[in-house]
Amino acid sequence: MSNVEAQPDQVVCRAGGLPGPQCDERGRSPVEIIPSRDVPLGGPRAMTVRRTLPQRQRSLIGPWCFVDHYGPNDVSGSAGMDVAPHPHTGLQTVSWLFEGAVQHIDSGGHAGLVLPGEVNLMTAGRGICHSEVSTEDTSNLHGVQLWLALPDHTRHQEAREFEHFAPEVTSFDGGEFLVFLGQLWGSASPVSTHSPLLGAEIRLDPGASVDLPVDETFEHGVLVDAGDITLENVPLPVNSIGYTGVGLKEMRISNRADTTARVVLLGGEPFPEQIVMWWNFVGRTHEEISRFRQEWQDEGDRFGEVEGYVGQGGPGSNAEGLGRLPAPRLPDVTIKARRNPPPQVQGGPESS
Template structure:
């Protein structure tokens, strides 16, 4: 998925807020709540997504640097997803659906359907471009789009990779989980990543409480899609992320409601490098980002081309008549590297 904001925010990270004094945290790990903001996904009938990462409060959780959560959206009202060819550098895109289907085509010669319960991971490396269009048969679109920052050692690779995996459900006492990246409990994924991390969908029965063993080297974020969810006895609003820092060996997750709950757990070792992230590019300096933008605008070889894109406006065009997304104007100030807070829950109000 593209970041289609015409004025992408350059984020400066400050300390996040702790939950209020009414939650019983005795004997449990502290939790930082990261709320979402709504962002239109392009066009006059834009589908709205809820973005939790990046933001001022916290820019990364492990290598996870972008979290969009959308739906359930009625395609007859929103028009669905129609993201014309757009570029990426220095990252991996992780597509995970709950409902609907999306046609993916990229400049590495890969094409395929993103379907519920099946992860699709695209590695940009030095440069790639792709398109994403919800299928004609899709009536409801619901899922998450996630990005992983690549370390400097592999972010320049020329290969444009695409991997697909359908994880088997792993039973929990009160639910189940689908581990689509990394390893968690009895679940594991063969999909290649470039830093230690985990990604999983967790489904909780009404009234269920689980104590989930996790890697203490990782910081974790729990995104709530549905349910009356509490993490470490802290209530989490729908579409928010509950964050826990390193050193935690077990997460207590409860669904206190009468309806099933669904969550996305992300985590990983703290990312050791400062990144510059603007629009759809992840780099290390302002000058590098400016070069990426210039090459995309010039239709240079770095990104290649998408062959076969059919948007809502017909072959090769989206609903606005565009065959590719133009890059926004660069800000008039130098884009600085993101300084993420330490990998522990931050105290005090968010600034």
Template sequence: MTNQEARPSPQVCADGGLPGPWAEREGRAPVEIISSRAVPLGGPRAMNVRRTLPQRQRSLIGAWCFVDHYGPDEVAATGGMDVAPHPHTGLQTVSWLFEGAIAHVDSGGNSADVLPGEMNLMTAGAGICHSETSSPDTGRLHGVQLWVALPEEARHDADRKFEHHVPEPVGFDGGSALVFLGSLLGSRSPVSMYTPLVGAELRLDPGAELDLEVDAGFEHGLLVDTGGAVTLEGVHVPKDAVGYTGMGSQTLRIANGGGEPARLVLLGGAPFDEEVIMWWNFLGRSTEEIRQFRQEWEEHGERFGRVEGYVGHGGPGRNRDGLDRLPAPELPQVRMRPRKNPPPHAQFEG
């Protein structure tokens, strides 16, 4: 998915800003709450997404650098998803659906349907472009779009990679999990990773409590999709927000105190210690790099290739606004300076 903000601000993994709400319980890890902000995906009937990363408060969780949460979206009312070809550099995109279907086509010659419970992962490396369109028979669209920052040794790779994985459900007392990246609950995903990561959908029955064994060297975030009474380490995590625990925990206690099932997305990873700049759909290391990426995209450069076979809601090769590719926004007239992400521990006032 693209960032279609008309004036995207540079995200520089800032170490500052006021820390978010937090809480802790005796003997449990402190939890920082990262609230979402609404971002429209373009057009007069824009489908809104709820973005929890990046924020001024915190830019990364491990190498996870972008978390968009959307739906349940009634396609008849909003028009659904119709993202014309757009570029990426220096990252991996992870598509994970709860409802609906999305057609993915990229300049690596890959095309696939994104379906609920099946992960599609695209590795941009030095450059790729792709399109994403909700299928004609999709009535409701609901899921998350995630990005992973690539480290220096992987981000210049010219190969345009695409991987698909259907994880088997893992049952536990009071629920189940689908592990789409990394290892958890005895399940391991075969998908390529360039830094240590974990990603999983968790489902908790009403009243269920899970003591989840995790890697103490990872920082973790828990996104609440459904369930109004979810707690992490005894701290309530509101719907659409992320509860962040930082490093050091070998077990995370997750509970659903409500009367309905809860669906959650757990993201974690080893702290990403490289300084990066994110602007629009590009991850780079300097203003000059970002400017070069933008110029090459606007000039139809070979870095990104071309999408063949995009069928948008405006017909073959066009989105509903008549575009065959997304133009890059204007660059801000400031120098973008990368800074380190806050330390991998829950931040709080006082």
């Protein structure tokens, strides 16, 4: 799934104006809570997703610049996910499912089935397009769609890359985890990335707690999918991200529920570049974004073509009859770079 909003909001991110950081009384690290907002994708048959990044409060966590969380959605009586070919620039898409299955086809000549517990990573470079359709036998769709901003030295690469990896489950006292990108607690993913980062699913038993050793040069965010979670002893609402900033060597995650909990841990070195992000494009200037949009509308060579897309409307079209998604109209003002706050918990006296 990608950003298929017909009228995407422009979000200019700036520091300040946040509530004070939350912390407990036992000397743990402070935590910044990033709430989600509901975003309908597409037309009247659209899925609704919960978006935590980007927003005014914080734009990136490491190179992670986009976090959508969806489901569990019963799609047995609907079109499910049916996203016609659409473009990307300057990013990597990371698809991670908990339930369901999605067929991916891209203009790099790659086709793959996204399955629970198996990561699919697509590198756009200077330009790619792809389609995503949930399979006919999918009754529940549940997962996350994530984007990574590419650094300037690789965002213009010609290669349209696709990687697939099914990580092994690593157990610990009180739960288990799967590392789909980067490395954590002795487990590592072989999938190629262009910045130091981490992506992992963590499952906690009822009443369990874990002190995870983490890289102190990374900033981290914990997205809550299920459970009664505390991060550094601070309660996190379901569907929110708890952010800890850099400098943390050990992260305490606890599940106070009487059912199994699940979180997604995202981390990385602070991204040093300012990005301009609009619709499905990541660039550096308004002029770049405008050029990308026009090239997509003109069906230029930058993005290539998806061959073999079959949507709910039959071969070559989705449920609305579209064979490719048209780009929305650009806003009437200059799209500005996303100025991310410093990589520390924001809102208290130390951040002013």
